[in-house]
Amino acid sequence: MENITINKLELASELAHKELEENWSGSVDIWEDDTACITVYTEEAQDIFNDYYDKYLTLIENCKSD
Numbered sequence: 001m002e003n004i005t006i007n008k009l010e011l012a013s014e015l016a017h018k019e020l021e022e023n024w025s026g027s028v029d030i031w032e033d034d035t036a037c038i039t040v041y042t043e044e045a046q047d048i049f050n051d052y053y054d055k056y057l058t059l060i061e062n063c064k065s066d
Helices: 008-024 043-062
Strands: 030-033 038-041
Touching: 008 043, 038 043
Parallel strands: none
Antiparallel strands: 030 038
16 A cells, blocks of 8 residues: 555645536636636635535545554
8 A cells, every 4th residue: 555645735625626616617606816826716606615625624634544
């Protein structure tokens, strides 16, 4: 078994963003602020993202081996 080091916060964020785009892109606004190099969400999109983020972070943390 190979151990891989990951940044769990970055991974959870990337997965949450991907799921938000795939499931909600037609009903919430998401855009890239090129001057600040960030993704911007409406308040509704941010709430959905936060739920997905919590789900993925919990999943990742539960995969931790001792």
